[in-house]
Amino acid sequence: MRSTITGTARMTTAHKLSAAGLTAAAGAAALAFAVTPGQAAETPSIAVKPVAWTTTDLGAHDHTAQQSDTAAAKAKTQAKAATDAADAKKKADAAAKAKADKARADKQAASRSEARTPVKPAAPAKPAAPVKKAYADNLDGWIKESLDILKSKNIPASYEGIKRNVMRESTGNPRAINDWDINAANGVPSKGLLQIIDPTFKAYHVEGTSWDPYDPVANITASCNYAADKYGSMDNVNSAY
Incomplete structure (x- = not known):
């Protein structure tokens, strides 16, 4: 038996393989139920109705596959964008922390430097001039x-x-x-x-x-x-x- 495909739409390779498979299955069923001349009166033949395929069915299949591919690609892009954003945030946080650490270290160094500035000793007080004792001039x-x-x-x-x-x-x-x-x-x-x-x-x-x-x-x-x-x-x- 042969399946007939109506319409003017061009079949894809997948469609052709599907149609060929159905045709082969129909032929096998016809052979299985064929009767020998001696059995014609006893066993009636069974007719298999062919399955009809349309271009609309084939187009829907392609569209679904494309949607699936597009969704996967979009999900992959979003995942990469999220990873890139996370990496960028980590780098920004690390840079901010390094800057804060450096500022704190500089402040501490300046503080230690000020704390360690030697204090000039006060000049020793000049000894008071001895008070000259007064004596009578006699x-x-x-x-x-x-x-x-x-x-x-x-x-x-x-x-x-x-x-x-x-x-x-x-x-x-x-x-x-x-x-x-x-x-x-x-x-x-x-x-x-x-x-x-x-x-x-x-x-x-x-x-x-x-x-x-x-x-x-x-x-x-x-x-x-x-x-x-x-x-x-x-x-x-x-x-x-």
Whole structure:
């Protein structure tokens, strides 16, 4: 048997294969039910009605396949777009985090740098100038000033010992000079409150005092220094020395 396809639409290869299959099946059925001459009266023949195909059926099949392909392609495109968007977001988040981390690190570094800036030590305060003790410009004041200097140099002497010898040697006159004894004859007269000659004054001069043998304080301190070296203290002197 042969199936007839009506219409003018051109069949695709798939359509042709389907039609051929149906034709072959119909032929096989006809053979299966064919009767031999001896059986013609006993077994009736069965007729198989051919299946008719139309171009409309074939077009619908193609359209469905195309729709399926289009949907798959669209889904694939959407999936790729979603993946790309996710990757872009990850990169943007990573870049933002790196930027924030760097800003925080820079701020911490700046903070540490400020914290570690050495503080200049304050300039040491200048020691206050010692208050100069006031002494009276008389014998009492000269002896007291000399005693303070002698004490700072560890040279022994006392107020009474100094005053006693001053009064015997010069009666308290700082400009007194001896121009008649042996020292005067030798050209080195005794001078000042405690009548000391120039060579002895220079040899026993006490630092911090004047180099003038007529200066009352310088004269007393040099004479006491000499007496301490020769007699142990001016207190031990009771006559010419």
